[in-house]
Amino acid sequence: MSDRARWVSLGVLLSVSAAAWGQDRPQYPSTYEPRPYPSILLRGATVMTAAGGEIEGGSVALRDGRIVGVGDQISAPAGAEVVDVVGKFVTPGLIDTHSHLGVYPAPATPAESDGNESIAPNTSHVWAEHSFWPQDPQIPRAIAGGVTTIQALPGSANLFGGRGVTLKLVPARSVQEMKFPGAKHGLKMACGENPKRVYGQKSGPRTRMGNVAGYRKAFIEAEEYARKWAKWEADSEGDAPGRDLGKETLAAVLAGEILVHNHCYRADEMLVMLDVAREFDYQIRSFHHAVEAYKIGPELAAAGTAASMWSDWWGFKEESMDGILENAALVHGAGATAIIHSDSSQGIQRLNQDAAKAMHAGLRAGIEIDRNDALRWITANPAWALGIESDTGTLEVGKRADVVVWSGDPLSIYSVVEQVYNDGYLLYDRSDPERQPVTDFELGRAAGAHLSGDGDGR
C-alpha cells in the first residue's frame, strides 16, 4: 500500500471511527440555504465565462439557484424575468482564497479582534468559523465588489493557525448560515517572519529552522495519533485513544480531508515547505502571498500547488522585498495555478482591478495571457484552491448561479459592480438601496449610501 493510499484509508477509518468518539454528531454543519428568487435571464451583455472566451451579446439564464443557460442563443426559462444588460459585462462571482473578514472585523477594536490565537505556535485546534462575526460591516462592502465566496482564515502569527472556512458571502445571523455546502476545511500554516516575530522572544520558534522543526514535530505527532486510532479501530483493544483537536486537524490534512493554505513569501521557503509536504505526504493546495512565486513557477506546477498572490504588494517587510508586478503572470506562464487574493477588507472590494493590473504587467513583459486567464485568477482558480471548482467559479450550466453584472469591462478601473447574484438571488443592486445589505452593526450608524453612493441612505 502506498503511503498516500495508507493515509487516505486511514482517513476513512478516522471517519468510521467517529461513531466511537461521538464525532458522528454534527460538527457545526452548514445551515446555508439559497434564498428563493425568480428565474432570471440576463440578456445582451458581454459574457466572460472564465471557462474560455467572451460571448458578445450573450445571455445567462438563472433558475433555482443554478445556471441553466449560457450563450448567445439562450431562451428565457419559463416565467423568467428578463433583465436587459446590453453594454454591460457579466462574470462569475469573485472568490477570495484569503480573507480575514469576520475574524478581523471592522471597527477593528480589540473586542472583535479574533483572528490570531497567538498563544502558541501550533494552534491547529482552533477553527476560524468559531471567531467569525457575520455582522462585520466589511462583508457588504466585499459583496458590493462582486465577491460571492471567501475563505475566512486565521491569521499568520502561528506555524499552524487553525482551520479556515469557506463561506458564501451572504448576510446571515451565524457562520453556519454562510458555510459553503460540502466545502472542505482549510488549514492555515505560516512560514517566515511572522511566527519568528511573535514567538522569538517567548517560547520560540526564533528562527526559520525552528519554524520547520515545529511543522515536522507536529506532523510526526499527527502520524502517531492517526496510527493509534487506526490500531484501535482495527483491534478495539482497551480504551479508545483520547481525542485531540489539533492532532485531529493535522491527521485530516494527512488524509487529504483538509486543504493546506500556506502563508509563505520567499521562494526558498516555499521549496522547503514543498519538501516538508513530501516528507509527510500531504499536498499544499495553495501558497498564500507568495511574492516570490515567480522564482519557482515550474516547481509549483510540478507539485500541483497554486499561488495566491497580490498584484502589487511589496516592500512592507523583508520577506516582501522581491515582489514584482509580473508575479501572477509568470506563475501562470509556468503552467502553475495563479490566483489573485486580497488579505484586505479594501482589496477584496477590487479584486478585478488587481487581476487587470497583474495581466497588463504580464502582457508588457511579453507573457502570454488573455482576459479569460486574468478572470480565472479571481474566479475559477480560487474555486479550485478551495475545492469547490465543480460548483462555482465559472459561468457554466449546472453551476451555482454566482453571477456579477458590471457596468462595463471588469478589467477597467471605471467599471463598477451593478448587480450580484449569489445562488441566483439578487443580493446587491447598485441602483436600489433596498438591495444593498446592511449589517446589524451599521443600523443607525451609517449615514448615507456608504456602499454605492447612488442612494440617499438609510
Place this chain on the structure above:
Amino acid sequence: MKRALARLALASTLAAPAVGQVVVIEGGRVVPVSGEPIASGTVLLRDGEIAAVGPDVPVPADAVRIDASGKWVTPGLVHAQSRLGLVEVSSVRGTADSAVSDDPIAAAFNVFEGLNPASGLIPVSRGGGVTTALAIPTGGIISGQSVVIDLAGETIEDMVVSSPAAMMLHLDEQAAGLAGGSRAELMALVRRLFAEARSWQTRPDDFQPWQRDTDATPSDLEALVPVLDGELAVFVDANRRSDIENALRLAEDHDLRLVVTGGKEAWQSAPRLAELGTAVVINPLDNIPRYDGLRARLDNGALLETAGVPVVIIEADVPNARNLRWAAGNAVANGMSWAGAFRAITLTAAEAIGVGERYGSLEPGKVANVVIWSGDPMELGTAVERVFIRGVETSTANRQNLLLNRYLGER
C-alpha cells in the same frame, strides 16, 4: 536586453539641466490640468522649466524631439502625503525615519535630514508617474514638519523643494489617547501649546519653567510660531465629523492655514469646508468604518467635489505610492469627475502642499516635471513611458525590473 536594463538602473538619476537644453514632446494628448486638454499638443521644456504648451508651438532647431503621438502627456503626479524617502522597509525599524517615538509634541522635528535619496522606493514611485511628494513625519499629536521633495536627486539638497512645507497635527482618536484620553483635553492641550508659543514669541525672556502650562520644549514652541503667523500650513489629521469641525474651529480661532487630512466623514462637513476653501486630503479607497469615522464612504471625493471643496487624493500604502493614479481612478468610478480627480493628484495637491505656483500643471514657467503615458493615466492597462523631472529625463528602472529580467530569462 538584460544588460541594458541593468545599466539603466544604475545610471545617475538627476543631472542638472544643461543651460539652453531644450526638449520638445510632440503630438501627444496634452493634459495641462490648468486648462482644457489638447488633442495633439506640444510641450517644450527648457532649462528645467516648461517653456511653452499648446497645439502650435514653434520648435527650436536644436531641440531634442520626442514623438508622443498616441500617448498622453501630463504634469508629474504630486503625492500630498507620503513617507517616500523616509521609510524603506516599514517593519525594519532602522530604515524608518518618519517618526520620533515617545515625543507626542514634536513640532521642532523636521524630517529633512532623515531623507534617503537612494531609497529603492523612489524609482518605483516614479514608475507610477509620481514626481513630487510631501514627505511627512508621523505619529504623536504634533508629528513635526514635512518637506516637499522631487523624486530625483543624489543628495537631500538636490531633492528638497521646500522645507518646512507644513506642520502635521493630529486631532483624531489616537491623538486624543496621547492627550490623556479625551478629545476635549486634546483640543485644550493644543490651545495651551499655541498660547505658549505666542508667549514664547513675544516674551522669551520672561518665559519661566514654573509658569509653563505644557511640557513642550522651547524649540517646539518656536517651531509653532510660523504656524500661528499663518506662514506655515498645518495639516490636521481628522476623520470623524466632530474632529474635522474641531479643526475648522481651531483654524478660525487662530487664523491657521489649514488642510484637513484623513477626512473620512468630510463629506458631512462639505458646505463648511467649501465656504472656508479648506482642502481635504482623502484616501478614496478607505470606506471601512471605524469609530473614528463610521460614515466612511467611497464617494467622499465626489460629494466634496460637488460641494466645491478642494479635494486632494493620496495612496495610503507607502511602497505603492505608484498607485496614486489608481486611487484617483477609483474616485472617478465612484462619481468624481475625471478632471477633478486628476487635479486632485496634480494641481490641487501641489496647491495644498504650498507649491502650486511652481508645480502641478503644464504651464510656462512651471518646473518641468512631465510624464508621458501610454494612454489614460488612470486606466489599469496604462504604463508610464517616460518621466522628466526638472526637465531631465529620469529613469523608472529599479530592482524589480532586474528581478523580472532574471526570472523571465529562466522560463
